[in-house]
Amino acid sequence: MTAEKNQLLVTENLEQAYQKYRQLKLEVDEWIRKRGSYWLAGLSMNKESPYLPITDLPQDAIIELWQRLNISAKVEITDLKLQELWEQLKLGKNTMNPEMASRFQMAVSGVAKLASQAVSEKGVPEQKFNPRASENPEKNVVACPVCGEISTLAVLTEPDGKRVMHCSTCSFEWPVQRTGCLFCGSEDSKKLLYFDNEAFPGIEMGVCQICGQYFKEIDGRKLSAVDYLWEDMRTLPLNYATERWIEEQVRKDNQIN
Numbered sequence: 001m002t003a004e005k006n007q008l009l010v011t012e013n014l015e016q017a018y019q020k021y022r023q024l025k026l027e028v029d030e031w032i033r034k035r036g037s038y039w040l041a042g043l044s045m046n047k048e049s050p051y052l053p054i055t056d057l058p059q060d061a062i063i064e065l066w067q068r069l070n071i072s073a074k075v076e077i078t079d080l081k082l083q084e085l086w087e088q089l090k091l092g093k094n095t096m097n098p099e100m101a102s103r104f105q106m107a108v109s110g111v112a113k114l115a116s117q118a119v120s121e122k123g124v125p126e127q128k129f130n131p132r133a134s135e136n137p138e139k140n141v142v143a144c145p146v147c148g149e150i151s152t153l154a155v156l157t158e159p160d161g162k163r164v165m166h167c168s169t170c171s172f173e174w175p176v177q178r179t180g181c182l183f184c185g186s187e188d189s190k191k192l193l194y195f196d197n198e199a200f201p202g203i204e205m206g207v208c209q210i211c212g213q214y215f216k217e218i219d220g221r222k223l224s225a226v227d228y229l230w231e232d233m234r235t236l237p238l239n240y241a242t243e244r245w246i247e248e249q250v251r252k253d254n255q256i257n
């Protein structure tokens with residue numbers, strides 16, 4: 001009975017969270033439609049990747065979109081106060097409540113998406129593991145070529161299962177090698193373990209036993225037309241479980257050695 005009740009609560013919270021996310025997402029899309037070309041015209045992108053790191057995004061555009069999201073959530077706050085919250089964040093002090101922080105995240109992502117859409121029109125070549133990435137993390141195959149953020153979300157695309165990485169920050173997708181570890185380049189398939197969970201069909205967690213990194217892989221042939229960002233958030237329990245599993249392995253290894 002209690003378990004059933006808990007399950008119901010979780011489902012209800014998830015449904016509420018989804019509705020909130022959906023509403024913000026629609027606002028962001030609407031803003032991009034109305035204001036996107038104006039802000040895009042003023043963006044100057046680098047010649048090489050990352051084309052537009054998130055630290056270089058126009059602050060005024062982020063405030064504008066953030067304010068739009070606040071209004072949609074019926075939260076009254078001045079632009080000046082938003083600037084202050086942001087300054088605090090830059091100093092490493094997060095003084096925002098979780099809802100304000102998620103609207104801020106959505107605003108940053110929305111502005112980053114402008115650059116992502118512009119680069120998507122041209123596309124980027126398939127990214128292969130770069131052995132020099134350890135000196136230069138932004139050249140890593142899992143670093144988004146547009147905004148430079150690290151992605152841990154891979155998608156196998158229709159129709160033939162080509163693998164792309166999906167950036168949770170700017171939504172950019174780029175093709176990557178189909179086999180091997182994306183983090184350390186290991187081609188030893190026995191050392192790359194895949195876990196699935198019947199609660200989340202069409203999703204697997206890949207763990208590399210060489211470097212201890214993991215990624216989530218969504219099979220887009222089974223879960224086509226899903227919102228990958230929401231899918232990633234909804235399945236965060238898989239990330240926690242994978243992290244716990246890795247910690248456990250490290251602990252056991254230390255006991256043996």
Ligand SMILES: [Zn+2]
Pocket residue numbers: 144145146147148149167168169170171172
């Ligand atoms: Zn990105």
Ligand SMILES: [Zn+2]
Pocket residue numbers: 181182183184185186208209210211212213
């Ligand atoms: Zn690895």
